[in-house]
Amino acid sequence: MSGNVFPVRDYDLAATLSSGQAFRWREEGAAWVGIIGKHWVRLASDGCSLVAETAEPVSDWTWLTHYLQLEIDLEAVLRSFPQDEAMRAAVVSCRGLRLLRQGPWECLASFILSSTKQIVQIRQIVATLCERYGEPVKVPSGYAPEYAFPEPARLAAVSEADLRACKMGFRAPYLLEAARRVASGQLDLAALGSLPEAQARERLMDLPGVGRKIADCVLLFAYGFPEAFPVDVWVIKALQKLYFPRRRAKLRRLQEFAGTYFGPHGGYAQQYLFHYMRVMGNVVRKS
């Protein structure tokens, strides 16, 4: 076991790790356990710092601070949001919500699997995929075996039927084709980050099964393009209810509005709206 303490305030681990950006974190008491690359990690927060434990000794923690985006000035991000009633409410409801910076392949593959799936189901499919095709990672003694997210080359070598057996349904051929293009070098994921946002989006949307929404998720959650603004069913509900309450706006119109209205950290604003709507939905449903 190895550990480290990182001073940071306003980091809501629960909101961040369960908000539908990443699908491999589970709550364990007051802590969160997950896999980042080849590392098993347990994270806990005490308000002014974040405590990390790993299964293996770590000398350079850059992979973790980068993933968690600890260097981000959240206050500055929040200040850049439009000062309207809806955004204020969203920020108050989940202060400390952050955007992660994930590996492009895991992020792309996960969101290909996400289409018309609930978050709990996406987690299940990803878990099955990792158990069957991921490389084992070192875990602390007493813990169940864990696996890295499968490499593109590994998935490129399996059959569509094998993938369907992981319960991903019609998404199987999409994931398979993505794995093949990345494994063959036809799609260079590492190069996308240095392209202009629009070009990177185009490249992603060349993939079958990847439209505007999934491409924007990858642009935001893996590459950190700050203005990428995924518009999904929840965000449509939020934008419709909060900003277009009178008339029914079309997707194209909402897309356009989102791209201009929310400022230089639109992606962050989007995640607050998304989380806010989901939490509100649960509250309403329970009461």
Added chain:
DNA sequence: TACCAGGAGAGCG
């Protein structure tokens, strides 16, 4: 049971 889920793509008028 009926409906919906962090969509995308094909078919149709």
Added chain:
DNA sequence: CGCTCTCATGGT
């Protein structure tokens, strides 16, 4: 274009 249907599967 813009709308509708379909895709596979599980949760509520």
